[in-house]
Amino acid sequence: MQIHNQGLPHAAQRVAPQHPALSFQVWLLRALKAEGQAWQTALSYPALYILLLGMALGFLVAVQVPLNYSIDVGIEEGYGGDLPHLRNFNTAEQDSHGTYRWTRDEARIVMPGLGQRAVTVRLDFFPISAEVLAIGPSEIELWVQGEPLATLPVQMPGGHYSIRVPSHLLEQGTLDLLIRTATFVPPDPDDPRSLGTPLDRVTVSTGTSFPAAPDWGAFGLWLAAALLAWATMLRALDAVPRAPHWATGLLAGVAPLVVLSAFLDPPRWAFGAQPALIATVISYALVLALRPTVRYLARQLDIPLDGRTVGWLLLIVVLAFGTRYGGRLYPRSMHGDIGFHTNRFNEVTGGYIYIVSRNRGVNFPYPPGPYLVLAPWLLVAPDPSYLLQLSAALVEGLSALFIYAMVARTGAVAAAWRQRQQHHTATRQSRAPPLYSRIALLAAGIYVFTAAGYMTTWWSFDTHIYTQFATLVLITALVLFGLRCCTAAPRPITPLWAAVLLLLVGLVFLGHFGFFINTALLGGMALLIVLPLAWRGVAWAQMARTPLLVAGVGGLCLALLLFYTAYLWLFIEQARVTASSGLTGLAERAPVPRWYLWQVLWQVGIIQHFGFFPLLLAPLGVWQVGRQGRPAWIMGGLLVGSFLVSLAFAVLPFITLSTQSTRWLMFSAWAVAIGAAFAVQLLWRSGRAARLLVAVMGGYVLWNTFVFWIGPMLWRIRPPEPF
Template structure:
């Protein structure tokens, strides 16, 4: 139920909120009193110490025998927020330049602070390290401008000044200093909105202190450990929290009637935490994308592809590791109407991707609630949205993959309910679920080529087994075989006739090349060593995607579910979900083994296709281990700490330092 305005205002008057805000404010006041020595390695774009988002208006990063650097341009700026209103020593390190550059390039660099002239630095051919005393920045955010003459080498359109290699900022003692107030107020505003969002999601009467305390503590820690990057994220945090609040209202209002309609058990505890998972998952994903100069991934590609689709250029090819394949436009066409709200295509794509990823928590809970306790289903939802795998797709901005993975999850959930409804006598329900399965499978097929392959094999396998069981006399199979087959074949025919038929010549030529020279010949690449593939499967697949433990736990969990399932004339809810899990495992196993046979690394992202099975299976095994007493709980907490640390790194490193995570597969 949506909280009344009075309840919202009472939430703002909560002593816990004001205590947390006061603690944050004190932390923000303490931070500029602490010693600060901050180094920016110019030209080092990706990695700890990245020069972004602090350098703006410079030329692209370069590297030579001296190290990394960037050429200045006239008006290039060094903006370092969060330093506080205190005097600073600014050290600029410039690389040597040749006589030819000295002949046509600048000889003086004018340094301005907050728009006011500060110093004139000579350009020295042998390179130099020059120091400047900077008065306290007006708002606690250092803004240095470099004004210089520029030149353009022959055949090079760039405007070059002089090569900057390093920036070092040292705070000088001068008594109490004020913080970067715009950033501090931005974070306080974000913290207030986050309180409102979490309070609404969890419920007005639910204990929020610990969860909120952890969030506030992490923000305060960031302000102490890395003030500039903390300050740079204030606007992103404020906007993400502002969007999370109405999302919390919508999620909490929508989950209860949906759960009631579909018969999903959802008490107040489950409703609160499931809403929190959705809200936090959205804020982390979209807020991370908003952070200045965070890893951009493929968003530029998707914006171009979106524009192509809107202009009617539907049948195009894409290339993955040397192999041409169709790139269906379904997700672009689905989100296109939202651009009528005045939002850019990039914004719509990224907000939509964050929303469907967040909503996936509810789908995992719904599927899991059919085969395990409500608490375990909540854990499965958390594993799905808070392990590193789905953050990897966010950072790579695999937007059509994200949408299609959501539609695939919807398809799995639909089949869980449909296979139950198809065993009944209600003709209307049988038709409704058949139509729903057809529509969702069509969305998957027209959303992503990899999920087309995976989902086709999964549903085709389930359909084939259904027919086999019907011939063996199983009543459930006789009831379900035609609705399932019609929905599946209808989606295949629809997607094939209206889109994939245009690529038949491509498929035939690739089959001929593969027949003659193998998959490596199709990719026009040398065969990959099996040792390399084993290493990739171990490090990236087992460790990075999920944080070591969920995959082996999932194997145990699926085995436990299979052991407890008994045969019957009619298919139970548990057996339906288990059949889909085992079918997904079979498909994924085929694609996991295939590269070791073909020696080609192309795959339809089978591990991401399996993510829902990993989440549910791991939750089943974790719940069983937790019930084994103290040692079991210690083991669960230790494994959880590893998973959280892995996720934290995969979330933070592309956001703060543009460190690329491995591509998900």
């Protein structure tokens, strides 16, 4: 008997109602019962308890280790920074003495994860002037858990004070130090801040105090997150053979890193517990919702998707979602433009549709499409900030489904075409490769796990994220539509196809101005190929002509009439200025040296966006796509077209000496992922040395992604801005 037949996912296959007349209440009761049985089965695996016990022992040992933890106050971004530990302080400042922050009344230093043990807190205060001493506070009161701890004098030369906090004041293993001072308002009329005293550094140290109780809150939340991660992986992997072993291996790879963080940085380890639990809860629900939906859509669209493949595909989706949304939930992680998009969202829902934004000195239209699509969800998620972050992470995770659908359907149709060619042409002995589903999975993984996607997450380029997703859905629809037209026995093209393509084109054109330009150019190239072929009588082109014209021309006209014509005079004036003084004159900025443009393109674009190797391998992969047969030329043509659009905008700055960008590299992210996947598969089948090379390249790509994921999350280190 196979192990996976006993697991969580298999037990849940009895969830769906078997009779159409079954009432919802009865179905719900059966679903809950089946879910309970599935959990009972899942909790019977000893490997789970071994992992949880190992994590628990690691957490208990970590809290016994002496700690010397320093916070460089005034460092908002970078290692050793002061966030999220400081609360109710003024903004960071820097002078000849170094970095610091002014306290406010009732400023707080919060450090969870220390354990219930005595700690020594050293506070280093900056020197102050005689004027500040005269009008500012004369003493500093320290409180912990509502109890007065110490009263410190404020001195002109500053001060270095060490205060011992007894263990009983670290409730639940968290230090919550309250700093109370009188405050003053500077005499400068342009400075309305309430200032207390300038704090330079905080150092918390402990001795050996065995046994010390851990931070039970973080302890329990991390174990609960691990349990839910296990259940999520089992449910996702479903029919994959040895699913519990795969789940054990994946969790065993992550658990030591979590334990290691408890040793190296206990406060940040504790801050991450709640986001991890929330992310795993939503990921579990996402798997439950996606499994029947994905299978149903795959059947309707003739996309090859067996039980094993859907398991790995769902795992890719939830990992991409969980790492993004969990990272955004981490306290005081890099906020990016979330405030900007929240304000824009509120403006759009308040009726202010025609927004002008400014980027690098140039005004441009700011399409409201993504905000209008999200607006109804305010009924269930009234906080726009959380709605934007959740939905952005969700669409980035779901992108893997469309990459897979495009490649797998193309591979299946191309394989069938090659089989027919082999049957009718005796001289050709090529056989269909059986690996297109694996290539599709690999392409989906490359797309969502390269660093470029995490850059957009951390910068919170939300309208970019939504429109890139809409563009991917549009390209997938174009590929499926093209394959439908060129199959051996093409089925009738219903008006529904034209309506769907028109809707998707409208979402892209009204989603992001840069993607509007990129997609319009790609669509124009596609029509320049299809229309002449249709005129010459090519059957598939004649079938595709009308829906493509309706979608392309109709979408363009709707976008222009509904939105972009409102900016006609802006465009006319910008064209006049550009014609006379170039893009640098339009932006009122000095020309950018070409050596600097090349340096940014090489370091940020070629190396850091995708980890160098996917972009390097993509041309080989495009060539490999072309070798799959005529049906693959549809996807191959869109790949080449996307790269041509990106290449044009990559060269443009070297001509204009301006940094204006249409996000051209991100526009081709899907093409990079698919091209790299085909190239990797070709290399993988070329011998052991090639496989070793693939492993090295993959390791570098994942390391590059990890750096650009953890840095902005824990230390607010800004990644490069994607372009």
